[in-house]
Amino acid sequence: MERIPILRMGHYLLVTIQVELYDRLALSLETDLVQMVNKTSAKGVLIDISAVAIVDSFMGRIIGNIASMSKILDAQTVVVGMQPAVAITLVELGLSLPNVFTALDVQKGMDLLASMIDVEQEDFDDYEDNNS
Amino acid sequence: MERIPILRMGHYLLVTIQVELYDRLALSLETDLVQMVNKTSAKGVLIDISAVAIVDSFMGRIIGNIASMSKILDAQTVVVGMQPAVAITLVELGLSLPNVFTALDVQKGMDLLASMIDVEQEDFDDYEDNNS
Numbered sequence: 001m002e003r004i005p006i007l008r009m010g011h012y013l014l015v016t017i018q019v020e021l022y023d024r025l026a027l028s029l030e031t032d033l034v035q036m037v038n039k040t041s042a043k044g045v046l047i048d049i050s051a052v053a054i055v056d057s058f059m060g061r062i063i064g065n066i067a068s069m070s071k072i073l074d075a076q077t078v079v080v081g082m083q084p085a086v087a088i089t090l091v092e093l094g095l096s097l098p099n100v101f102t103a104l105d106v107q108k109g110m111d112l113l114a115s116m117i118d119v120e121q122e123d124f125d126d127y128e129d130n131n132s
Numbered sequence: 133m134e135r136i137p138i139l140r141m142g143h144y145l146l147v148t149i150q151v152e153l154y155d156r157l158a159l160s161l162e163t164d165l166v167q168m169v170n171k172t173s174a175k176g177v178l179i180d181i182s183a184v185a186i187v188d189s190f191m192g193r194i195i196g197n198i199a200s201m202s203k204i205l206d207a208q209t210v211v212v213g214m215q216p217a218v219a220i221t222l223v224e225l226g227l228s229l230p231n232v233f234t235a236l237d238v239q240k241g242m243d244l245l246a247s248m249i250d251v252e253q254e255d256f257d258d259y260e261d262n263n264s
Binding site (some may be wrong): 003004005016081101 | 137139140142146148150180182183215237242
């Protein structure tokens, strides 16, 4: 199976990574995801990596890339379900994913996204109030 | 990667099938899923098969099994994202999945589950009203 499916759930997109990300698959995931953010006006992207037991610098970089691309398109990225061993490896590799939000599971990730989008909306409302 | 992750979202569980289901993986998915339904008191199970391009009778049977097991544990199963070619193959194989609900995508599947659970709750309320 050649593509990782991107599931739309309301204002969010959900990607579950279950297979090893090799070059071409990772690139097509990046492309598909930014197109999907654009098409659906998604406000948040959830990346579930609970099935990922082994991580390398390539995968860390792909996650960072996706977060940066989504951010430019005004969507927040939350990585969920990271296994403790993966967190250890990422930090040991020097990849602490500074721009990526994380949550323990999908449920908590959605709550986090909801709170972030609320906060952003409030900021915008404040801005509008101050400038009206 | 040896297991298919089961994601909890509120009252629902979501499973995305991205890899070919061989015997052991399918059995562990069945076991994990019924345990998860039991543990989380989930009311619905969404199985996303949008990444599945080729289906055989084994996979059709596994989906039917999961639906029957969940039903006994009082959870509805909705299969979402089926590709047209997969629907054609299933019917040609004589597997029309009679007990399985389907929806075009995750969003519509969640709406369907919500409406089913509402209906069930109303039925229960009616029953209680009639017997009080």
